[in-house]
Amino acid sequence: MAKPGLEVSVDPRRSLAVTDQLILARFSFEEVMNRLAEQSGIPGLTGLRLYQEWWDTQRPGPGLGLGGAHCDDQTLEDGLPGFNGFAYACPRAEGSQAQENPFLNPDTHHAAYVPIGLFNRFDLAAEDGSDCGEYRIVFARRSGITNSRSRNLIAFEGVLPNPKPKKGIHGCRKVMRFWAELSQEPDPAVRAEALHRFYFEGIGNIPPVIDIDNFGNATDRATGQVRTNQFMQSTWTLREFRVRKRCEGGSCVMRFEPDTVKTNPAGVLFSSKVGHPLKADFAESLASQVGTLATNDLLRYTMATEERFNTGQSNASGTENLYVHHFGTGASPLRTQLQQRLSTLRSTLTPANIVARAQTLSCAGCHQLSTGTNLGGGLTWPSKSTLYTFVHVSERTLEEGPDGPRYGLSESLVGTFLPYRQELMEAFLERRPPFEQHPGPDDCEEPEAPGARGAKKDKPPKEPCEDD
Numbered sequence: 001m002a003k004p005g006l007e008v009s010v011d012p013r014r015s016l017a018v019t020d021q022l023i024l025a026r027f028s029f030e031e032v033m034n035r036l037a038e039q040s041g042i043p044g045l046t047g048l049r050l051y052q053e054w055w056d057t058q059r060p061g062p063g064l065g066l067g068g069a070h071c072d073d074q075t076l077e078d079g080l081p082g083f084n085g086f087a088y089a090c091p092r093a094e095g096s097q098a099q100e101n102p103f104l105n106p107d108t109h110h111a112a113y114v115p116i117g118l119f120n121r122f123d124l125a126a127e128d129g130s131d132c133g134e135y136r137i138v139f140a141r142r143s144g145i146t147n148s149r150s151r152n153l154i155a156f157e158g159v160l161p162n163p164k165p166k167k168g169i170h171g172c173r174k175v176m177r178f179w180a181e182l183s184q185e186p187d188p189a190v191r192a193e194a195l196h197r198f199y200f201e202g203i204g205n206i207p208p209v210i211d212i213d214n215f216g217n218a219t220d221r222a223t224g225q226v227r228t229n230q231f232m233q234s235t236w237t238l239r240e241f242r243v244r245k246r247c248e249g250g251s252c253v254m255r256f257e258p259d260t261v262k263t264n265p266a267g268v269l270f271s272s273k274v275g276h277p278l279k280a281d282f283a284e285s286l287a288s289q290v291g292t293l294a295t296n297d298l299l300r301y302t303m304a305t306e307e308r309f310n311t312g313q314s315n316a317s318g319t320e321n322l323y324v325h326h327f328g329t330g331a332s333p334l335r336t337q338l339q340q341r342l343s344t345l346r347s348t349l350t351p352a353n354i355v356a357r358a359q360t361l362s363c364a365g366c367h368q369l370s371t372g373t374n375l376g377g378g379l380t381w382p383s384k385s386t387l388y389t390f391v392h393v394s395e396r397t398l399e400e401g402p403d404g405p406r407y408g409l410s411e412s413l414v415g416t417f418l419p420y421r422q423e424l425m426e427a428f429l430e431r432r433p434p435f436e437q438h439p440g441p442d443d444c445e446e447p448e449a450p451g452a453r454g455a456k457k458d459k460p461p462k463e464p465c466e467d468d
Helices: 029-040 047-056 093-099 165-184 188-200 279-287 323-327 333-344 351-360 363-369 411-430
Strands: 113-121 131-141 152-161 225-230 237-248 251-259 374-376 393-401 404-409
Touching (some): 029 047, 029 113, 029 251, 047 093, 047 251, 113 393, 113 411, 131 165, 131 188, 165 188, 165 411, 323 351, 333 351, 351 363, 351 374
Antiparallel strands (some): 113 131, 131 152, 152 225, 225 237, 393 404
């Protein structure tokens, strides 16, 4: 354990964003899907069945006729498909995957999925320490490596519950020490095995990431999700799913259920011209958050979006999610409320700056629409090179790393986001602000070292606190 004031050095490419092919070879899409199917406890449910039902959601009913959701289950007043009351593209070309087997010849088959990144998102941990953030595995459809019209990326984003919730955020110290130790382990094969245990088995009292409850099934805590970057037709869209098991009358099913994309309000709610019954409520909600959006730090301004305002897709093509376009330059009740709040705060930002900042927090904004946007207060959303259009990790770009080929990361991730996450992680481990706390006896439990074998899962050994 690091003493207060003792420097901890984190390598972002070992402890925050792992894209080495040598390490990722230890992870397979089939193992993830089969593990989720097994955890359901539903007789006969396989990873393949789960996968095919998942992509059947992107087709109109009845699809496979298995009783799951379809993209035309909800309609708008004009009769067109909708989701949560907003437009929803249906059908999607990705629905063709409902009739494919991605596990067939995974090293060569066009429909197979390739692991391209493992990501430590401790920066997303709940402020009250109820969870330790998100831990992600990103897969890319093999066909997209060479065919830009056949791309599909899947991110399993599991929220890891705090193994010691009574200690608040400091109950996550074992999790962060595990990731920090990867920076010091020179053998990539050892790191691969350690990461595989972390995701699939858990380490000590740290539960495994790959668990249906971490991807949406839990109802008593915050959970993660599975998100998709869908490129298999001309309009790129990001969608979100929850893994949920439902039982009725003694019979149970588990599926990937379509959900709203979080922090992704519908563009029409910003409009100065088009009406919508939720516009007034949304204007009030956004105006109440001007203070947090006006925070003049690119990585610390925030926005919370009520579920009723979120859409079921985030489009980076066209204007559907281009908030600044909908907001326009004309007078509107939203503009008036934003200006009133800015004036009260004596902020020099404009209502357009607030809307532009809200856009960066949406999926389409972060990935594409906000690239290079002036956000006011001297802030500009970071740009990405043309190699990383839409994505922050690319299956189409390989670079030579210290341990062989690795998938490339966007300039904005490498130059802006990873340095912030590194600083936050090191501050936490060093007990620097905002993470000061003298350790208690239970804080001295050490995780299994990356190279360890045969450590006991239920009762890992404790070591004396170095700073007691």
